Amino acid sequence: MIDSTANRQIKNLIQLQSRAKARREQGLFVAEGVRMYRETPPDLLEKTYVSESFYEKEQNRGLLKGDVEIVSDRVFAAISDTKTPQGILMLVRQRQAFVEDMLLAEEPLFLIIEDIQDPGNLGTIFRTAEAAGVDGIFLSEGTADIYNPKTVRSTMGAIYRMPFCYLPKLSLVPAMLRKRGVCTYAAHLGGEMEYTRPDYRKGCAFMIGNEGSGLSDELAGQADAYIKISMKGQTESLNAAVAAAILMFEAKRQRELP
Amino acid sequence: MIDSTANRQIKNLIQLQSRAKARREQGLFVAEGVRMYRETPPDLLEKTYVSESFYEKEQNRGLLKGDVEIVSDRVFAAISDTKTPQGILMLVRQRQAFVEDMLLAEEPLFLIIEDIQDPGNLGTIFRTAEAAGVDGIFLSEGTADIYNPKTVRSTMGAIYRMPFCYLPKLSLVPAMLRKRGVCTYAAHLGGEMEYTRPDYRKGCAFMIGNEGSGLSDELAGQADAYIKISMKGQTESLNAAVAAAILMFEAKRQRELP
Numbered sequence: 001m002i003d004s005t006a007n008r009q010i011k012n013l014i015q016l017q018s019r020a021k022a023r024r025e026q027g028l029f030v031a032e033g034v035r036m037y038r039e040t041p042p043d044l045l046e047k048t049y050v051s052e053s054f055y056e057k058e059q060n061r062g063l064l065k066g067d068v069e070i071v072s073d074r075v076f077a078a079i080s081d082t083k084t085p086q087g088i089l090m091l092v093r094q095r096q097a098f099v100e101d102m103l104l105a106e107e108p109l110f111l112i113i114e115d116i117q118d119p120g121n122l123g124t125i126f127r128t129a130e131a132a133g134v135d136g137i138f139l140s141e142g143t144a145d146i147y148n149p150k151t152v153r154s155t156m157g158a159i160y161r162m163p164f165c166y167l168p169k170l171s172l173v174p175a176m177l178r179k180r181g182v183c184t185y186a187a188h189l190g191g192e193m194e195y196t197r198p199d200y201r202k203g204c205a206f207m208i209g210n211e212g213s214g215l216s217d218e219l220a221g222q223a224d225a226y227i228k229i230s231m232k233g234q235t236e237s238l239n240a241a242v243a244a245a246i247l248m249f250e251a252k253r254q255r256e257l258p
Numbered sequence: 259m260i261d262s263t264a265n266r267q268i269k270n271l272i273q274l275q276s277r278a279k280a281r282r283e284q285g286l287f288v289a290e291g292v293r294m295y296r297e298t299p300p301d302l303l304e305k306t307y308v309s310e311s312f313y314e315k316e317q318n319r320g321l322l323k324g325d326v327e328i329v330s331d332r333v334f335a336a337i338s339d340t341k342t343p344q345g346i347l348m349l350v351r352q353r354q355a356f357v358e359d360m361l362l363a364e365e366p367l368f369l370i371i372e373d374i375q376d377p378g379n380l381g382t383i384f385r386t387a388e389a390a391g392v393d394g395i396f397l398s399e400g401t402a403d404i405y406n407p408k409t410v411r412s413t414m415g416a417i418y419r420m421p422f423c424y425l426p427k428l429s430l431v432p433a434m435l436r437k438r439g440v441c442t443y444a445a446h447l448g449g450e451m452e453y454t455r456p457d458y459r460k461g462c463a464f465m466i467g468n469e470g471s472g473l474s475d476e477l478a479g480q481a482d483a484y485i486k487i488s489m490k491g492q493t494e495s496l497n498a499a500v501a502a503a504i505l506m507f508e509a510k511r512q513r514e515l516p
Contacts, residue, residue, distance in 0.1 A: 039492075120378070124497050131489035131496055154497075161491060196511050229507070231389035233419060234297075238389055238503075239382050239412075245500045246507045249487070253454050253508075 001052065002071040005078045010071070013049070013079040013091065020145040023094070029147035031159075032080060032089040034063060039157040046091040051076035054087025081149035094147060097163035102136035103180055109134050109251050110205035112173055112184065114219050115142040116240055117211055122146060123154025124241040125208070126162050132248035133255070136163040138205075140170040140219075174222035177205055186220045187243055191228030198225065200251035208244045259310065260329040263336045268329070271307070271337040271349065278403040281352070287405035289417075290338060290347040292321060297415040304349040309334035312345025339407035352405060355421035360394035361438055367392050367509050368463035370431055370442065372477050373400040374498055375469055380404060381412025382499040383466070388416040390506035391513070395422040396431050396463075398477075432480035435463055444478045445501055449486030456483065458509035466502045 002010060015022040016030050023029050031040060037048065048068040054060050055070050076085055102110075111134055116122050122144045129137060143166070144151060152159055167173065174184040182203035187195070198204075207223055209215030220226070229238060229246055238246070260268060273280040274288050281287050289298060295306065306326040312318050313328050334343055360368075369392055374380050380402045387395060401424070402409060410417055425431065432442040440461035445453070456462075465481055467473030478484070487496060487504055496504070 124500060127493060128496060128500050130491035131487075131493040133490035156494070157492065194514075229389075232391035232510075233388035234415065235385060235389040236414070238386060239499070241497070241500060242382060242386050242503045245496075245503055249504045249508075250511075252490075256452075 002069065002075055005075055007075075009069070010075055010079060013089075016091070017079065017081050017149050020148065023145065023147045027094045029092055029094055029152065030079075030081070030089055030149060031092050031152050032082060032149070033086045033153075034088055036152070036157060037063070037088050037090060039160055040090055040092055041160055044093045044095060044160075046093055048088065048090050049076070049079070051085065051087035060087070082153075096165050097136060099138075099165055099167070099176070102138075102163050102165065103176065105135040107201070107203045108136070108182060109200070109203075109248070109255075110177070110182065111137045111244065111248070112170065112205050112207040112219070113137060113143055114140045114170055114207065114215055115210040116208065117144055118240070119144050119148045119151040120154050121211065121239065121241040123151040125244050126155040126158040126164075128241065128245045129248060130158040130162050132245075132252045134162065134248060136165070138170060138173050139164060139166045141166055141168050171219045171222050174205070174224070177203075178224065183224045184222070185225050185227045185247075186215055186223035187247060188215060188220055188226045188228065189237070191226035193225060193227050195227040195229050195247055195250060198227065200254045204251060206244065206247045206251075208240060211240045260327065260333055263333055265333075267327070268333055268337060271347075274349070275337065275339050275407050278406065281403065281405045285352045287350055287352055287410065288337075288339070288347055288407060289350050289410050290340060290407070291344045291411075292346055294410070294415060295321070295346050295348060297418055298348050298350055299418055302351045302353060302418075304351055306346065306348050307334070307337070309343065309345035318345070340411075354423050355394060357396075357423055357425070357434070360396075360421050360423065361434065363393040365459070365461045366394065366440060367458070367461075367506070367513075368435065368440065369395045369502065369506070370428065370463055370465040370477070371395060371401050372398045372428055372465065372473055373468040374466065375402055376498070377402050377406040377409040378412050379469065379497065379499040381409040383502050384413040384416040384420050384422075386499065386503045387506060388420050390503075390510045392420065392506060395420060396428060397422060397424045398428040399424055399426050429477045429480050432463070432482070435461075436482065441482045442480065443483050443485045443505075444473055444481035445505060446473060446478055446484045446486065447495070449484035451483060451485050453485040453487050453505055453508060456485065458512045462509065464502065464505045464509075466498060469498045
């Protein structure tokens, strides 16, 4: 049992929880909780850590599918990102999709995410995207790190199932999509067409921009059409995850029309 | 200028920022930032506090509409709930709507919120509700405090414009609404009717339950119909603010159909 936060593995887990750079350099991240343990693909699972009191319960041991490292409750509290840790966390290998594979989907529904900053928003977008039947998500390099512990948590497991890819030149994506007949729609305050008007039953992609500044002109300029979600009252904008959800579920609604 | 956190006013502001009980007892709350200052109704504004460095800038002084109390930057940092304070915050009087007034709306769109716990979710629901044209929000007493600083912030000013009311017996609301011809829909995992099927152009209300446990049987039992937002993939549920947004904007979409 590991009983010291000076342990090399523990020190590294703490680093991975707090520093995007460490995660990027090692190609690893930390996922927490029983649910995430169940959903982590075996080929990505590097190592499982459980707290002493988690391991003491027989029903918990029954959940475990392989070797685990036991750590003291005090050490576990130090490596956990949550206030009330469940007592199980995993060291997991990062895996992004290949753009070429993502493009193989037929009549796909994609998201193109530029510089979303809030980790919770990003995770919620992944969770909602899975529910809406999205085929993949393209992300700018300036977007928050999907492997941030708060983001991982708010994906509710979608991080393992939703194909995604961070790209240095996100503005190249719309042209790639256009070649395959996929139409890109920029959610933009300057849009004149209500988001309910286009036909989303064919391949389509929604561009969602930064919470404060929206889409860059460079990326928005590549869109096939601008759309807006018109608003009542004095609201100036919607939360980015909410706006993305409204668009994705409008596409889903249209695609499921009889 | 106030330069001590031992000052009686400052100590009270810190209490109001951190304790729901103090806010409830005093009927006051704290709102922060230039935008909120602009949107605070004058009849609710008790007092405005600005930081020394905020007040030093002439353009900032130009924004001020009345007397302010100046506090040192160090003191301001202590009373602010944000990491990078803008330098202006207000002591504001709480004001709930009267249920009777809320019921006067014609063909209204309402939300009935039961025990939402996450302050950010609650604030986002208010913000989205204003944009969707919601006429009022009924909240259970077990719902998070709308006057929590994080919640106030995430309403983006909707807290001042959206009529709302906390009720000890939320389960009485559906019957009151029914008398006025307003149909209540419970968003429920047990729902069999897809949320896109009902006609929301007449008066209607959506019930949204707790993030983890959903609606109580007591409240859900009062609904006129159960609806579901069907999901793809392995998603088990949507974020509560996202689910509420999808329902509200479906109602808005239908109401704006030509």
